[in-house]
Amino acid sequence: MATMAxxxxxxxxxxxGEVKAVFDEVKAMLRVPFxxxxxxxxxxxPAHLVSTWDQLKTVMMTGTLDLRTKAIxxxxxxxxxxxxxxxxxxxxxxxxxxxTDAELEELMxxxxxxxxxxxxxxxxGLEPDxxx
Amino acid sequence: MATMAxxxxxxxxxxxGEVKAVFDEVKAMLRVPFxxxxxxxxxxxPAHLVSTWDQLKTVMMTGTLDLRTKAIxxxxxxxxxxxxxxxxxxxxxxxxxxxTDAELEELMxxxxxxxxxxxxxxxxGLEPDxxx
Amino acid sequence: MATMAxxxxxxxxxxxGEVKAVFDEVKAMLRVPFxxxxxxxxxxxPAHLVSTWDQLKTVMMTGTLDLRTKAIxxxxxxxxxxxxxxxxxxxxxxxxxxxTDAELEELMxxxxxxxxxxxxxxxxGLEPDxxx
Amino acid sequence: MATMAxxxxxxxxxxxGEVKAVFDEVKAMLRVPFxxxxxxxxxxxPAHLVSTWDQLKTVMMTGTLDLRTKAIxxxxxxxxxxxxxxxxxxxxxxxxxxxTDAELEELMxxxxxxxxxxxxxxxxGLEPDxxx
Amino acid sequence: MATMAxxxxxxxxxxxGEVKAVFDEVKAMLRVPFxxxxxxxxxxxPAHLVSTWDQLKTVMMTGTLDLRTKAIxxxxxxxxxxxxxxxxxxxxxxxxxxxTDAELEELMxxxxxxxxxxxxxxxxGLEPDxxx
Amino acid sequence: MATMAxxxxxxxxxxxGEVKAVFDEVKAMLRVPFxxxxxxxxxxxPAHLVSTWDQLKTVMMTGTLDLRTKAIxxxxxxxxxxxxxxxxxxxxxxxxxxxTDAELEELMxxxxxxxxxxxxxxxxGLEPDxxx
Numbered sequence: 001m002a003t004m005a006x007x008x009x010x011x012x013x014x015x016x017g018e019v020k021a022v023f024d025e026v027k028a029m030l031r032v033p034f035x036x037x038x039x040x041x042x043x044x045x046p047a048h049l050v051s052t053w054d055q056l057k058t059v060m061m062t063g064t065l066d067l068r069t070k071a072i073x074x075x076x077x078x079x080x081x082x083x084x085x086x087x088x089x090x091x092x093x094x095x096x097x098x099x100t101d102a103e104l105e106e107l108m109x110x111x112x113x114x115x116x117x118x119x120x121x122x123x124x125g126l127e128p129d130x131x132x
Numbered sequence: 133m134a135t136m137a138x139x140x141x142x143x144x145x146x147x148x149g150e151v152k153a154v155f156d157e158v159k160a161m162l163r164v165p166f167x168x169x170x171x172x173x174x175x176x177x178p179a180h181l182v183s184t185w186d187q188l189k190t191v192m193m194t195g196t197l198d199l200r201t202k203a204i205x206x207x208x209x210x211x212x213x214x215x216x217x218x219x220x221x222x223x224x225x226x227x228x229x230x231x232t233d234a235e236l237e238e239l240m241x242x243x244x245x246x247x248x249x250x251x252x253x254x255x256x257g258l259e260p261d262x263x264x
Numbered sequence: 265m266a267t268m269a270x271x272x273x274x275x276x277x278x279x280x281g282e283v284k285a286v287f288d289e290v291k292a293m294l295r296v297p298f299x300x301x302x303x304x305x306x307x308x309x310p311a312h313l314v315s316t317w318d319q320l321k322t323v324m325m326t327g328t329l330d331l332r333t334k335a336i337x338x339x340x341x342x343x344x345x346x347x348x349x350x351x352x353x354x355x356x357x358x359x360x361x362x363x364t365d366a367e368l369e370e371l372m373x374x375x376x377x378x379x380x381x382x383x384x385x386x387x388x389g390l391e392p393d394x395x396x
Numbered sequence: 397m398a399t400m401a402x403x404x405x406x407x408x409x410x411x412x413g414e415v416k417a418v419f420d421e422v423k424a425m426l427r428v429p430f431x432x433x434x435x436x437x438x439x440x441x442p443a444h445l446v447s448t449w450d451q452l453k454t455v456m457m458t459g460t461l462d463l464r465t466k467a468i469x470x471x472x473x474x475x476x477x478x479x480x481x482x483x484x485x486x487x488x489x490x491x492x493x494x495x496t497d498a499e500l501e502e503l504m505x506x507x508x509x510x511x512x513x514x515x516x517x518x519x520x521g522l523e524p525d526x527x528x
Numbered sequence: 529m530a531t532m533a534x535x536x537x538x539x540x541x542x543x544x545g546e547v548k549a550v551f552d553e554v555k556a557m558l559r560v561p562f563x564x565x566x567x568x569x570x571x572x573x574p575a576h577l578v579s580t581w582d583q584l585k586t587v588m589m590t591g592t593l594d595l596r597t598k599a600i601x602x603x604x605x606x607x608x609x610x611x612x613x614x615x616x617x618x619x620x621x622x623x624x625x626x627x628t629d630a631e632l633e634e635l636m637x638x639x640x641x642x643x644x645x646x647x648x649x650x651x652x653g654l655e656p657d658x659x660x
Numbered sequence: 661m662a663t664m665a666x667x668x669x670x671x672x673x674x675x676x677g678e679v680k681a682v683f684d685e686v687k688a689m690l691r692v693p694f695x696x697x698x699x700x701x702x703x704x705x706p707a708h709l710v711s712t713w714d715q716l717k718t719v720m721m722t723g724t725l726d727l728r729t730k731a732i733x734x735x736x737x738x739x740x741x742x743x744x745x746x747x748x749x750x751x752x753x754x755x756x757x758x759x760t761d762a763e764l765e766e767l768m769x770x771x772x773x774x775x776x777x778x779x780x781x782x783x784x785g786l787e788p789d790x791x792x
Contacts, residue, residue: 004257004612004788006619007629030262037258038249044633051718052249052637058711059245063238069201073239074246076205077647079387080212082478082610083250084400087389088260090246091402101403105440106195107205108387109448113191114206114222116380117170117184118215119473123343123372125136125351126169128220128664130162136348136524138355139365176369183454184373190447209383211651214346214742216664219653223666233667237704240651241712248644251737255607255636257615260400268521268656268744270751271761294526301522302513308765315586316513316769322579323509327502333465337503338510340469341779344476346742347514352524354510370459371469377455378470378486381434381448382479389400390433392484392532394426475783478610480532483785487534497535501572504783505580512776515605519739519768521747532785558790565786566777580777587773591766597729601736601767602774608740611778616788618774634723635733641719642734642750645698645712646743653664654697656748658690 009040019043022053031096036089068097072107079111141172151175154185163228168221200229204239211243273304283307286317295360300353332361336371343375405436415439418449427492432485464493468503475507537568547571550581559624564617596625600635607639669700679703682713691756696749728757732767739771 012035015023023035023043030036042049060070075090091104144167147155155167155175162168174181192202207222223236276299279287287299287307294300306313324334339354355368408431411419419431419439426432438445456466471486487500540563543551551563551571558564570577588598603618619632672695675683683695683703690696702709720730735750751764 004259004616006257006615007632032262034261036261038253041253041256041258041633042637044630045637045723047718047722048633048637051715052640055711055715056245058707059238059241062707063235063705064232065204065235065238065242069204070239070242072197072201073204073208073242075387076208077212077243077246078250079383080209081247081250082383082386083254084386084389085253085258085260086246086250087387087402088400089262091389092262100196102440103195103197104403105388105437105444106191106197107202108384109191109438109441109444110197110202110205111209111387112380112384112448113188114209114218115213115383116376118210118213118218119343119346119379120372120376121170121173121217122215122346122348123339123351123375124173124369125138125348125355126173126217127136128217129166129168130164130221130224136352138351139368173369174373176366177373177459179454179458180369180373183451184376187447187451190443194443195441207651211647214647214650216650216653219651219666220664223653234704236667237652237701237708240648241702241705241708243651244644244648244712247647248640251607251610251643252636252640254610254612255603255615255639256633257612257619268523268748270521270747271764296526298525300525302517305517305520305522305765305768308762309591309769311586311590312765312769315583316772319579319583320509322575323502323505326575327499327573328496329468329499329502329506333468334503334506336461336465336469337472337506340472341476341507341510342514344473345511345514347518349517349522349524350510350514353526356526364460367459367461370455370461371466373455374461374466374469375473377452378473378482379477382474382477382482385434385437385481386479388437389402390437390481391400392481393430393432394428394485394488471783475779478779478782480782480785483534483783484532487785498572500535501569501576501784504569504780505573505576507783508580508776508780511779512772515739515742515775516768516772518742518744519735519747519771520765521744521751532787534785560790562789564789566781569781569784569786584773587766587769591763592760593732593763593766593770597732598767598770600725600729600733601770604733604736605740605771605774606778608737609775609778611782613781613786613788614774614778617790620790628724631723631725634719634725635730637719638725638730638733639737641716642737642746643741646738646741646746649698649701649745650743652701653666654701654745655664656745657694657696658692658749658752 005037005041007041007044009037010043012040015043017046018050019046022049026053038085068094068099071097072099076107076111076114079108080115137169137173139173139176141169142175144172147175149178150182151178154181158185170217200226200231203229204231208239208243208246211240212247269301269305271305271308273301274307276304279307281310282314283310286313290317302349332358332363335361336363340371340375340378343372344379401433401437403437403440405433406439408436411439413442414446415442418445422449434481464490464495467493468495472503472507472510475504476511533565533569535569535572537565538571540568543571545574546578547574550577554581566613596622596627599625600627604635604639604642607636608643665697665701667701667704669697670703672700675703677706678710679706682709686713698745728754728759731757732759736767736771736774739768740775
């Protein structure tokens with residue numbers, strides 16, 4: 001099947017210097033044998049690859065919320081914004097972390113409920129009344 | 133300030149029968165001294181109040197994901213879809229569950245990263261390449 | 265309260281020519297004693313006012329779907345995309361057309377259900393299986 | 397083509413008890429010879445299937461708005477939120493109810509107009525000025 | 529692969545009168561040897577084709593912002609709202625205008641940053657503090 | 661009016677070390693006499709402030725697209741996703757760069773057109789047919 005990608009990505013074999021360094025880190029950290037397209041696209045402007053990878057590590061790997069909770073939040077957001085690439089990617093991460101099919105389904109009912117009620121209250125002009 | 137609500141809600145003092153029963157349950161479960169507008173709006177059609185409250189309890193109170201994780205996912209979704217009512221409400225729930233300001237900020241960086249990368253990959257036409 | 269508007273609109277008293285003509289038509293058609301901000305903003309570039317007003321009349325006033333059904337669809341969309349300006353405006357139109365508070369609430373449960381299930385199926389990667 | 401679904405659904409042949417009861421009701425009500433993936437996904441947690449099916453029936457089958465109007469609102473929402481699964485499903489329902497291709501196109505111009513103007517007014521910071 | 533389109537479009541060979549006139553103008557202006565589906569769908573109701581084409585020309589071809597800037601804004605919006613059809617179409621236009629793969633990638637980092645920070649501030653309830 | 665912010669931000673007077681360094685840089689670069697809430701919120705976790713500020717500078721200040729074009733794309737995205745905070749902030753930046761009210765209005769008609777047609781084509785199931 002022809003790809004829909006609109007630009008040409010950096011080939012893994014062409015990577016050198018800091019791009020190669022990030023590529024290697026990505027493969028090691030995600031434990032995948034190839035560099036996902038996301039990073040090959042970012043590498044078109046090496047500064048973007050470095051900057052995004054740094055932010056990704058800062059956000060996902062530091063702080064007090066655990067990785068599983070963060071990946072759950074990220075998957076919820078990706079479902080809410082309809083992104084097949086990251087629905088697939090975050091689900092893959094969660095499965096490795098031991099999340100079951102039943103829990104993934106359960107998470108999506110939370111998304112269904114939350115986004116449904118979001119639209120409901122905004123469609124009727126409700127104003128916040130539950131505060132700390 | 134005048135309310136922006138587009139319809140007239142059911143007054144708490146007017147509730148009877150199954151509407152009153154749900155109102156009482158809502159106040160007890162959320163431990164608030166008043167019935168939030170959401171439920172007073174749903175009560176305009178009592179069957180909607182009952183049906184949504186049942187679904188809310190089923191989704192949030194059963195299953196294997198804990199309430200804190202679910203409320204985090206719900207807040208992430210509400211941030212992603214820009215709903216002030218539920219950003220406020222889910223944050224209130226999370227604070228009662230002991231989530232700190234620093235963790236709420238941390239969660240929003242996860243949302244920022246996730247939704248940002250969602251749009252990035254879709255804007256370049258990337259197709260899923262990270263599967264189970 | 266100070267307005268949040270980011271640009272200066274055309275004052276009704278300053279309108280001349282085709283702008284004034286559209287302004288008059290807008291007030292007559294919507295039966296309001298003032299020109300809503302939407303049209304005063306569009307008038308900053310008169311061609312945009314004319315073009316949008318023409319499209320609005322074509323879409324809302326011709327065809328076989330009745331105005332009430334169209335305004336219901338427009339309100340559903342405005343709830344789904346969180347637009348207070350048009351939630352308010354489309355609701356006002358529907359109330360004039362005789363739609364009740366209970367029906368507006370009912371419509372929002374349809375939006376709640378639809379948008380909730382939309383996210384649910386996309387979050388699990390479902391593909392269309394119900395066709396003509 | 398391989399499916400993109402991220403979890404394993406309940407097979408129709410494996411359904412028993414209340415899951416089978418809902419499956420049978422779904423097929424009868426939608427008049428389809430198979431159980432759509434949506435319901436087979438929900439059945440992973442039987443309580444979710446029952447709860448969502450109950451809500452679906454309450455929302456779509458009771459009240460004073462007719463089914464055609466509700467399905468039109470649901471399709472408008474699904475277009476606004478970009479959900480191929482439900483664009484396809486709600487369109488299928490509407491075609492059975494006699495809605496023509498020309499009316500479906502007409503509906504999408506309403507969505508186009510509504511969502512376009514939603515973003516226009518929010519991008520210029522307009523505040524509601526059309527009330528009841 | 530079977531098309532997902534939900535309605536039957538107007539065939540180019542069937543176009544007459546004002547529909548044919550717009551079709552010819554579209555092909556000439558976009559310099560494509562066929563009429564894109566968008567216009568064949570609009571043609572189902574000829575008034576919609578004329579109205580949308582007029583608006584498209586007014587918006588994209590008049591005013592003081594140049595076409596390249598407008599197409600960049602349109603692509604940014606299409607990425608933000610996840611529309612493969614227009615991600616593809618606006619990208620094609622930009623490539624003809626000389627925009628490079630590196631610039632398209634750069635644009636998507638702008639979208640990533642903007643939409644990410646949008647959700648971040650809304651998820652924490654921030655209010656505008658940067659005005660003119 | 662009471663703020664809607666859900667967490668307590670870092671006060672400018674409390675900033676030390678790298679937080680103070682970024683705060684000073686922000687004020688100098690944006691030429692504002694105070695630190696916008698966005699950065700005071702990020703500072704709750706200093707690593708997030710540093711990481712986001714670095715990314716913001718990388719994305720907005722490097723590459724070949726000029727700042728005006730990028731701010732236009734960012735404003736278009738903020739209108740599309742309904743973010744009052746950044747509609748206000750990006751508009752302020754653009755006004756300083758000399759963009760007029762008429763051009764801001766013109767930009768919003770581009771957003772209106774783009775997002776409207778996005779929903780239109782997705783609501784009818786169209787597939788990309790305009791490629792490079």
